[in-house]
Amino acid sequence: MPELVVLLSELCIMTGFSDKQRRNFKPMKAMGEHTRVSAGDRMRKRLQFAGRFYACPTALEEIERWDLKLADNLIEFQGRAESLLLRNKQPIQSGEEADWTRNLRTVPMYNKVKVDKPAQEVGQMSIVGKGMSVVINSKVFAIPDDRNNSYISEIENVHVWELFKWNLIKLEKLFVKLCTL
Structure with missing residues (x-):
């Protein structure tokens, strides 16, 4: 399957x-x-x-x-360059090249949103995930910024620790078996 x-x-x-x-x-x-x-x-x-x-x-x-x-x-076919509406309905023009990137660099797209209780957010995601048969682990790890390397570094740290714990459990079970012989 x-x-x-x-x-x-x-x-x-x-x-x-x-x-x-x-x-x-x-x-x-x-x-x-x-x-x-x-x-x-x-x-x-x-x-x-x-x-x-x-x-x-x-x-x-x-x-x-x-x-x-x-x-x-x-x-x-005939076409026209689309205007993008950002925060406060501020239109951004693309110009003849249909390239919005220059203008998007200087204009914020949305108002900032601060999540005060990340654990509460994870809890909500977990509840929603169950309905879709998706199990979401409730562990929360702090990442200092949103750079890819920060995500990767934290994932690698967590992964190494999980492997260590898994091997430690295997060693404990082996030790228990040896002691009971």
């Missing part, structure tokens, strides 16, 4: 760039040249892909088996 596995991005061990690497401007700029492709380049690459695809008889055979096809051209 398949098992439900839920992965929370903040709680997964990260791979890729470390914080130190992300702060290094030159490699990040070089990476951006490959990941931030202009709309024109993206269109050109899409059309080149379709051309290569249709030139390959094996690929055509496979796609026909699935009763699919690639369009010869891109779909064109």
Whole structure:
């Protein structure tokens, strides 16, 4: 029977760039040249892909088996850049490039919310989780900030301690068995 596995991005061990690497401007700029492709380049690459695809008889055979096809051209339509409404109904414009990131850096999106009783919140999550057959452990661990490394460090500390306790229990059971022989 398949098992439900839920992965929370903040709680997964990260791979890729470390914080130190992300702060290094030159490699990040070089990476951006490959990941931030202009709309024109993206269109050109899409059309080149379709051309290569249709030139390959094996690929055509496979796609026909699935009763699919690639369009010869891109779909064109008129659109407009959306305005985002943030805190206090303050609109943020994206400009011609449809890029909101510059404006989002300086404007708070929501009012701050302070959770005074985290244990109470965990209790509520536990109650809600039971209804969905999700068991939530009520242990609370303090994390100094919301950086990924802080989450990872605390998870690793807790995991090491849990492994230690588990092995200690096994050793105690073994000792009890040896003493009763």
